[in-house]
Amino acid sequence: MPYLDHAATTPMLPEAIAAMTGQLGRVGNPSSLHAPGRHARRVVEESREIIAAAFGARPSEVIFTSGGTEADNLAVKGLYWRGRAQGRNRVVASAVEHHAVLDAVHWLAEHEGAEVVLLPPDRHGRIAPETLAEALTDDTALVTVMWANNEVGTIQPVAELAELARAGGVPFHSDAVQAAGVLDVRLDGGGGPAPDALTISAHKLGGPLGVGALLLAKGVDPTPVLHGGGQERDVRSGTLDTPAIAGFAAAVEAATSRREESARRLAALRDDLIARVRAAVPDAVLNGDPVDRLPGNAHFAFPGCEGDALLMLLDAQGIACSTGSACSAGVAQPSHVLLAMGLASEQARGSLRFSLGHTSTPEDLTPLIEALPPAVERARRAGLT
Ligand SMILES: Cc1ncc(COP(=O)(O)O)c(C=O)c1O
The missing domain is CATH 3.90.1150.10 (Aspartate Aminotransferase, domain 1)
Incomplete structure (x- = not known):
């Protein structure tokens, strides 16, 4: 019977199932120094390279997370805290963001004293670059506008928005969960203006649930949300989920190649x-x-x-x-x-x-x-x- 809810989650691709199940029976913490650990680390690093290449990033710019929600929270809260330490207290977000961004932004206003500016869309859900230009100030810590909307599907003028943020010296994050694997999502901007941070999630593009990444340009260092073992450039602690990451990379490779x-x-x-x-x-x-x-x-x-x-x-x-x-x-x-x-x-x-x-x-x-x-x-x- 018709499944018409792929934006909520889409079936895993056969390539992803094979890659993930191939790892499920193995042991090894990628941070361990012994042979099983080194094997897991190799799987993780090869997966990182595949994902980086597919999205115009360097391997070191891929920060694995537990999914889109966590990556959004890390970008929004982490970049806000980093900016606030430099005297920047404003957060600029579109009014049509997914709750993973919007509620994080509202939380910053309620609990951290952030000044939040929500950009109104036009009747199609599109944020006009002029609307962002008016909201940008010297004390803006970050701008976050999604690549494509999960409800109505509207694609945002990401390159123009990123260019404006860049000109203002403000980090630009885009939630690309719905766009990755479908549109040409690139951290390097593909020759055009590049975003500083992008959120992607495996289960929306044919990978497993519960894994995603924040693609984070070199030199952009959000304050961590999770503290612990210092994995992932010390930005996101937690033991990496080797099987899920292998499945994620296989899905990315398959989805982006076609x-x-x-x-x-x-x-x-x-x-x-x-x-x-x-x-x-x-x-x-x-x-x-x-x-x-x-x-x-x-x-x-x-x-x-x-x-x-x-x-x-x-x-x-x-x-x-x-x-x-x-x-x-x-x-x-x-x-x-x-x-x-x-x-x-x-x-x-x-x-x-x-x-x-x-x-x-x-x-x-x-x-x-x-x-x-x-x-x-x-x-x-x-x-x-
Ligand atoms: C635009 C957008 N951002 C973030 C998320 C959350 O991603 P995840 O389910 O991986 O936490 C979703 C999922 O519904 C989404 O559509």
């Missing part, structure tokens, strides 16, 4: 999905940038529906999708991303995200298109609670 071809295939499938949803439910509204969007993302508002109700009705038909936004303690909240884009609360609550990935096929679309109109009809009858 990236362009896979993006073209997904974009065509997504455009077909969008056209067929619009034909099946004519008043459905596509959210996010119509052009600069992730190839696997289709995000709609269905007026008059509760997104959660629609999700459960489709789930009952074996179709897995998402409202795109987190629900706190079981209570559906309108998404902060959609509200920041200017959607009314009712419209934001009636939203669903269909996200495609490497296992998606044209056959996935037919059950959705058949199930959607009756589900929308039923959800509308139930109305907004």
